Amino acid sequence: MSESAWILVVxxxxxxxxxxxxxxxxxxxxxxxxxxxxxxxxxGIVVTxxxxxxxxxxxxxxxATLVGLLTAFLTTLLTRQGRxxxxxxxxxxxxxxxxxxxxxxxxxxxxxxxxxxxxxxGELALVPFDVxxxxxxxxxxxxxxxxxxxxxxxxxxxxxxxxRLSLVAFDPTLASLLGVQVALWHYQLMGLVSLTIVASFExxxxxxxxxxxxxxAASAYLFARSVPQMLLLAVLFGLVATLAGYWFATVxxxxxxxxxxxxxxxLFLLAFGASLVRHRSARxxxxxxxxxxxxxxx
Amino acid sequence: xxxxxxxxxxxxDPNVRWVLFGSMLLTATAGVIGCFTVLxxxxxxxxxxxxxxxxxxxxxxxxxxxxxxxxxxxxAWMSCLLGYVALELLTRHPRIREDSxxxxxxxxxxxxxxxxxxxxxxxxGAHAGxxxxxxxxxxxxxGDDVRVxxxxxxxxxxxxxxxxHRLKAVSFDRAFCAAAGISLWRYDLxxxxxxxxxxxxxxxxxxxxLMAAMLITPxxxxxxxxxxxQYMLLLAALFGALSGAAGAYVSYLAPAMPTxxxxxxxxxxxxxxxxxxxxxxGVVARMARNQAFVRRTQRENVLRALYRGxxxxxxxxxxxxxxxxxxxxxxxxLSARQLERALEELQRLELIEEHANGLALSARGxxxxxxxxxxxxxxxxxxxxxxxxxxxxxxxxxxxxEHVVTGELEERLRRELDAPTTDPHGSSxxxxxxx
Numbered sequence: 001m002s003e004s005a006w007i008l009v010v011x012x013x014x015x016x017x018x019x020x021x022x023x024x025x026x027x028x029x030x031x032x033x034x035x036x037x038x039x040x041x042x043x044g045i046v047v048t049x050x051x052x053x054x055x056x057x058x059x060x061x062x063x064a065t066l067v068g069l070l071t072a073f074l075t076t077l078l079t080r081q082g083r084x085x086x087x088x089x090x091x092x093x094x095x096x097x098x099x100x101x102x103x104x105x106x107x108x109x110x111x112x113x114x115x116x117x118x119x120x121x122g123e124l125a126l127v128p129f130d131v132x133x134x135x136x137x138x139x140x141x142x143x144x145x146x147x148x149x150x151x152x153x154x155x156x157x158x159x160x161x162x163x164r165l166s167l168v169a170f171d172p173t174l175a176s177l178l179g180v181q182v183a184l185w186h187y188q189l190m191g192l193v194s195l196t197i198v199a200s201f202e203x204x205x206x207x208x209x210x211x212x213x214x215x216x217a218a219s220a221y222l223f224a225r226s227v228p229q230m231l232l233l234a235v236l237f238g239l240v241a242t243l244a245g246y247w248f249a250t251v252x253x254x255x256x257x258x259x260x261x262x263x264x265x266x267l268f269l270l271a272f273g274a275s276l277v278r279h280r281s282a283r284x285x286x287x288x289x290x291x292x293x294x295x296x297x298x
Numbered sequence: 299x300x301x302x303x304x305x306x307x308x309x310x311d312p313n314v315r316w317v318l319f320g321s322m323l324l325t326a327t328a329g330v331i332g333c334f335t336v337l338x339x340x341x342x343x344x345x346x347x348x349x350x351x352x353x354x355x356x357x358x359x360x361x362x363x364x365x366x367x368x369x370x371x372x373x374a375w376m377s378c379l380l381g382y383v384a385l386e387l388l389t390r391h392p393r394i395r396e397d398s399x400x401x402x403x404x405x406x407x408x409x410x411x412x413x414x415x416x417x418x419x420x421x422x423g424a425h426a427g428x429x430x431x432x433x434x435x436x437x438x439x440x441g442d443d444v445r446v447x448x449x450x451x452x453x454x455x456x457x458x459x460x461x462x463h464r465l466k467a468v469s470f471d472r473a474f475c476a477a478a479g480i481s482l483w484r485y486d487l488x489x490x491x492x493x494x495x496x497x498x499x500x501x502x503x504x505x506x507x508l509m510a511a512m513l514i515t516p517x518x519x520x521x522x523x524x525x526x527x528q529y530m531l532l533l534a535a536l537f538g539a540l541s542g543a544a545g546a547y548v549s550y551l552a553p554a555m556p557t558x559x560x561x562x563x564x565x566x567x568x569x570x571x572x573x574x575x576x577x578x579x580g581v582v583a584r585m586a587r588n589q590a591f592v593r594r595t596q597r598e599n600v601l602r603a604l605y606r607g608x609x610x611x612x613x614x615x616x617x618x619x620x621x622x623x624x625x626x627x628x629x630x631x632l633s634a635r636q637l638e639r640a641l642e643e644l645q646r647l648e649l650i651e652e653h654a655n656g657l658a659l660s661a662r663g664x665x666x667x668x669x670x671x672x673x674x675x676x677x678x679x680x681x682x683x684x685x686x687x688x689x690x691x692x693x694x695x696x697x698x699x700e701h702v703v704t705g706e707l708e709e710r711l712r713r714e715l716d717a718p719t720t721d722p723h724g725s726s727x728x729x730x731x732x733x
Binding site: 030264 | 336339340341342344345388391393394395396397398400401402404405406408409410412413414416417420421507508510511513514515517518521554555556558559560562563566569573579581
């Protein structure tokens, strides 16, 4: 495959898996926890690297996923045991872990080949050059082989458990009354989110991950009437943003990741505008039906 | 390193004085203003606004080609405000919750900023220093920067001082403000403006990503120590200033180090210490309080078990019949170790006495046990008579309540029930002794 095809495939995998778990983040009002985890996985990556001394993919995935879970756990701990309000504990935890990671990077700068800029906005353009070779034959980009299983895992997990996840998202009290272990599902989802973020991290950086987690899901939420519909729409929005962003990046010669995120923003704005128009026309027809009764508004 | 440390803290170098003063003032300002965003339950808005500043900075550079402090500040200010407006508009939509709105503003503004930054990079323009905004660098704060930023910080602090009471009211009780005719949106706007000011001045020091910590962490730490807003503001300013000083110091020792992370780690350590060690609200103090209550409950259960063991069958009170300690183990539902500790404490308090064939209450212990038993049985009676609880259900309820019934409540229960003498199970209610 050509370089640009590989880039597109990798970006599509990232946006698909991010859109799938992003839907549940948005539904569970945990979008900012997703943002927090996208920063703290850096801590996991740095610590794993310093501990094992290699950039092998599997240990990185495990280490960073664990730190993602740790972020979710510490946030809960500060909220429950420390009696801190939830948004403040998210803010305290993620900045602390991220700051520690950046300090570690700068202390061991000679050993760590982590570029701070790369961490924040990744470099999709370099993806085709980091090739997986087994026994002398080249198998395509490493990022592809990392993201393919993660995307499949996301698809399978969401396909099997979306009913449970939606129940926990919409009515946690009912869920726990029905015997569903809400905390377990919370950490499963957080584990999946962390895994997705880590796998996407190296190729697209922290910011695009957040953008792809939240923007397609939030856009889909504006229109969707059911959870499967929302999942489908979110994946669609993510893929359209990927294509549009890639094209945009080649035209203006900027970072592909940032261009995809910008395209996601534009798509969200369009969706937002469309939903406003739809709301307004719905309200107007309701008013017409009710004979312009002034009480009908909002 | 020691020489450098000495040089730094002797403040002989005017440049050091500027950097130290500047960082302390900026972090203290962020700490003070952060208190209001945290109290308004908008802690992460600072995070979103900090990210929203980036496209302003880059656009300013693209338009004017300079990174003079006033250009950077103006650009950051404008796009922060735009971010704030976007946040307000988005949260009005019924299908967008606050957390999504924050994440949307954060990621969309930031990706536009990064896109501009990479375009500048690829075109080889002299953008040098713009990416400092991402991670912050105290060493890069020189004369001009510090003067402009300090001015802005002082203005923000002055606004807080002048409008303190109004801002306090708006932060704590919005319904009261609406009723008192205080214009909510006006003071929300003031809060937004000073938050943006704090973000904009903090950016150069700690960077975009960690700005959230400068607003949230000092305020969260200060909250553990006090319930009064003015002390909270002072403490948050202190914590902020301490971390700012630490950042300036690190930046002096190793100018290549990014300063932001060190500032944040310092303030995080202060936070952790506050969370654990603060009196009353701290975790350790709360755990100690819980533990003390558990032990008192266990002691009181032992007292009551001894009382029941030595109660006369005609209901005329306690005759000091010794009870073997092994009986207590089954009566009190305590583990052997818990019982042993409770007995030790009771002996130290001289509430029980050891006899040859077991344990008995001392005179003072008997008085306390009678009081507990009275409260227990009054509560049982109240539940059975006034709430119509079945008599076999009332015991467990009374077991938990007897430890927290106060003298006043006891007296009211007694009057409410017309000075009763027996409980629903037929046991007599011990009389109150006249002192």
